[in-house]
Amino acid sequence: MSHTNLNGDSVGHDEAGQRNTALALGHSSSQVSGSPPASVSEINSNSSASLSPLYSIETLPNKGRCLIASQDISPGALLIREKPLLMAPRDLAPAALETMIQLTLKTLPKHQQRQYLSLQNNFAGNYPFGGIIPTNAYPCGQESGKCAVYPTICLFNHSCRPNCQHAWNDEEGVETVYVIRPVRKGEELCVSYEVSGPSMDRKAMLEEAFAFKCACEACSLEAEEQAASDARHLAIQRLDERISRLHSRPPLGVLWDCRLLLQILRAEYKGYPGTFAARVYWDAFQVTIAHGDLARARIFVERSYKEAVICEGDNTPEVKSVKVLVKDPASDDSFEKSSKDWSTDVDMVPRGLDDDEFEKWLFRLQ
């Protein structure tokens, strides 16, 4: 598979400073014909290849080169940590990008030039060098003007129900890929190229942006299952939009929407919604902290933090800032910003409830 997109727009909503931008979704790509290295835990573009115990790079019919799990892997495992092979502005015109890449390539060591040129190029006719960027690049964070290509991370294929999540760590200048759901030995490792909606919509977006027909697990279901999955995706879009207006709606409705969205996400993503869950818990944190409910806000921000750690580790700047709020939710700018109507102390958490009763308390269903 190969794909093209430099727009790292997030799925769902993104209110700068309000949303958890740690929960990065981006774009990526795959299929090269060269021999990029595998990784133990980190690949520096300047280093030589090493073999990872977690995956191997294999060539599959109709898929090209892709990553296959070499063993069973648990959620939260770091698969790859990789420095960019080459970085570029995200919005440069193709002709200017071509010139820039030609000049930049000359400054790289020969083996890195070979790694770069081995990546798939969907625009080779007009842009033999620069075309590799829109075919493969990941944005360096959602709001960054830069994007980058990587020797190994650019090999990941897409799945609408991915088992891995990639993220940019701006502090360290590396892209990481974490496993976000249990993976069996022999399973292909995939990330999502950030598409949303029912399967037909996702397929159309992927074909237009990345020039491939998605045949992932979530796009190859039997008719009845596909209809159920599509209905869930429509509900996800609808709830996501409603939750995005969290500061202009009655808080209880937002909180209940968060709960419903989590249930639907778990159903669609087989119990492992990854960054989606982190975002919804973040939204639930935002709505509870804005009304002074420190007890529930602390639980929500802690859950958001735990989900984010599975997806991108605990050392991105964004995740570290969420950790600060887990320790002191009242330090959030939104604390009591809307009202004190739900005011609680941080330790006013009921004890002795079973899981079901606790969730009802948490989401104010009783």
Ligand SMILES: [Zn+2]
């Ligand atoms: Zn799909």
